[in-house]
Amino acid sequence: MTLRKGEKTTISIQEHMAIDVCPGPIKPIKQISDYFPRFPRGLPAAVGRSGTLRPAVSQPSVGPTETPREDDEDVDQLFGAYGTTPAPPPAKCPPAEEAVDPEGYESDDCTALGTLDFSLLYDQENNALHCTINKAKGLKPMDHNGLADPYVKLHLLPGASKANKLRTKTLRNTLNPTWNETLTYYGITDEDMIRKTLRISVCDEDKFRHNEFIGETRIPLKKLKPNQTKNFSICLEKQLPIDKTEDKSLEERGRILISLKYSSQKQGLLVGIIRCAHLAAMDANGYSDPYVKTYLKPDEDKKSKHKTAVKKKTLNPEFNEEFCYEIKHGDLAKKTLEVTVWDYDIGKSNDFIGGVVLGINAKGERLKHWFDCLKNKDKKIERWHTLTNELPGAVLSD
Numbered sequence: 579m580t581l582r583k584g585e586k587t588t589i590s591i592q593e594h595m596a597i598d599v600c601p602g603p604i605k606p607i608k609q610i611s612d613y614f615p616r617f618p619r620g621l622p623a624a625v626g627r628s629g630t631l632r633p634a635v636s637q638p639s640v641g642p643t644e645t646p647r648e649d650d651e652d653v654d655q656l657f658g659a660y661g662t663t664p665a666p667p668p669a670k671c672p673p674a675e676e677a678v679d680p681e682g683y684e685s686d687d688c689t690a691l692g693t694l695d696f697s698l699l700y701d702q703e704n705n706a707l708h709c710t711i712n713k714a715k716g717l718k719p720m721d722h723n724g725l726a727d728p729y730v731k732l733h734l735l736p737g738a739s740k741a742n743k744l745r746t747k748t749l750r751n752t753l754n755p756t757w758n759e760t761l762t763y764y765g766i767t768d769e770d771m772i773r774k775t776l777r778i779s780v781c782d783e784d785k786f787r788h789n790e791f792i793g794e795t796r797i798p799l800k801k802l803k804p805n806q807t808k809n810f811s812i813c814l815e816k817q818l819p820i821d822k823t824e825d826k827s828l829e830e831r832g833r834i835l836i837s838l839k840y841s842s843q844k845q846g847l848l849v850g851i852i853r854c855a856h857l858a859a860m861d862a863n864g865y866s867d868p869y870v871k872t873y874l875k876p877d878e879d880k881k882s883k884h885k886t887a888v889k890k891k892t893l894n895p896e897f898n899e900e901f902c903y904e905i906k907h908g909d910l911a912k913k914t915l916e917v918t919v920w921d922y923d924i925g926k927s928n929d930f931i932g933g934v935v936l937g938i939n940a941k942g943e944r945l946k947h948w949f950d951c952l953k954n955k956d957k958k959i960e961r962w963h964t965l966t967n968e969l970p971g972a973v974l975s976d
Contacts, residue, residue: 691793765833765962831932832857932965
């Protein structure tokens with residue numbers, strides 16, 4: 579190789595390595611750290627699938643105008659060949675959990691608001707949802723003494739109202755209350771278990787001002803299996819917004835247990851008003867004086883009205899009364915049964931609590947109940963139904 583006068587000698591990286599590598603035993607290249615990033619103390623290098631050492635720390639990303647240096651790759655290959663024994667491939671580990679948002683309730687809120695232990699059981703045979711509130715831990719202090727007076731209240735969504743609110747007793751001056759109290763919703767159907775969500779709120783009771791919200795959690799009832807108790811230990815969340823687009827006409831006002839039977843002997847429809855549960859309170863004392871009216875429409879002669887007795891000062895009345903409508907079985911498909919619940923008042927108009935319509939134009943459980951009655955003569959069929967605050971076609975006065 580001839581050089582012109584003034585021309586500098588240049589060698590390639592391959593020639594440079596060849597100069598440093600002498601015959602005989604293979605030795606590491608001098609100053610190998612020039613070609614590899616220095617690792618933080620205590621952080622080992624990971625070995626790639628090809629057996630070459632890869633830095634465990636993340637490398638700077640290559641910009642669009644930069645290209646990876648070829649000499650790095652060459653040295654990497656040489657270093658792998660110079661007596662470095664590849665480590666066995668690491669054992670497969672389960673995928674790491676997603677990083678928790680530091681602003682989420684699982685970190686800050688769980689520490690600030692506390693946790694709640696409870697269990698849920700859906701008794702399918704008796705149409706009951708049993709909610710056992712066990713205890714809370716580490717609740718947020720709400721009073722000047724650094725403590726709180728906590729209680730738990732339950733709502734069913736959608737359709738939350740005072741009628742479907744249940745609550746525990748209040749425990750004084752504690753951030754770690756133990757209730758061990760079971761609250762039960764009656765009249766819960768399989769349809770409710772699919773579409774309803776249980777909202778559990780922990781609040782602080784104040785005697786001289788409004789009660790204060792501490793935290794809440796929400797459990798979709800479809801997560802529960804019939805007749806199996808499910809235990810929960812959940813961090814309380816900040817208050818979640820209620821869907822304001824929910825139709826107010828569907829506000830729940832309680833539940834009613836109705837029996838239907840077409841009697842071939844009496845040639846008529848037997849309607850049984852058995853009981854109500856979780857009725858809306860219409861009086862100042864927090865109760866109602868409920869009674870039930872039934873109509874079979876269309877009612878041209880205005881003679882289809884039946885009325886139960888009034889039950890005083892209760893939101894869970896038991897009536898156990900039965901009415902008979904004389905009608906041919908073939909005509910029932912054209913009829914609609916309207917059931918309304920009222921609060922009896924002395925000296926003024928009675929208050930409408932809620933109603934339900936059964937018939938061929940109904941939906942869900944109401945349609946199924948009516949259809950099963952028509953299909954099964956002389957068989958009494960009982961079903962729970964939800965009372966709403968509006969009844970299409972009904973006159974809301976007694």
